[in-house]
């Protein structure tokens with residue numbers, strides 16, 4: 547199942563437009579803030595697909611019944627670009643546990659690269675709702691590595707793969723290399739082109755650099 551949120555008009559489109567805009571990008575605080583706000587929007591949309599149980603709430607004047615989410619959530623994020631997005635998800639899933647995956651592009655002499663998996667810190671994910679986020683789903687290779695590293699340690703009840711900008715190629719790669727039973731993909735927008743260096747076009751540039759500054 548694939549949801550593309552920008553296909554339906556909402557305030558999210560304004561946040562995505564600002565993320566992509568090369569003038570607005572000069573304000574890295576706004577860039578991070580928009581990523582965080584988008585994380586909140588995704589959390590809200592995903593919350594419509596959780597398990598709920600009725601609860602009685604005692605108000606000063608009586609008792610009110612309301613359905614409350616009961617799912618146990620683990621938010622997993624690929625470092626480093628995903629950190630503000632992660633914060634946004636965590637702002638709404640305030641009791642969620644957290645996992646972090648570190649992977650980087652290892653460039654070869656011919657200019658090609660492979661994704662090098664480095665580190666995973668994760669709580670037990672068995673039977674829980676895994677929200678696996680990466681703001682840019684480019685080739686899909688990091689997402690595959692992160693997902694497979696996580697499910698080696700436990701089987702989530704359902705996984706929500708969440709990304710702000712995806713490439714068509716990345717979506718197809720994930721669908722091909724990850725067993726999509728009990729997996730939903732959420733994308734803000736999907737772009738058609740991926741460069742030979744795996745940058746999404748039109749995309750927004752390097753999300754990690756825009757949020758945190760350029761690296762060596």
Ligand code: URA
Pocket residue numbers: 627682683684744745746747749750751752753754
């Ligand atoms: N990561 C980014 O930050 N940007 C892209 O276009 C692709 C991967």
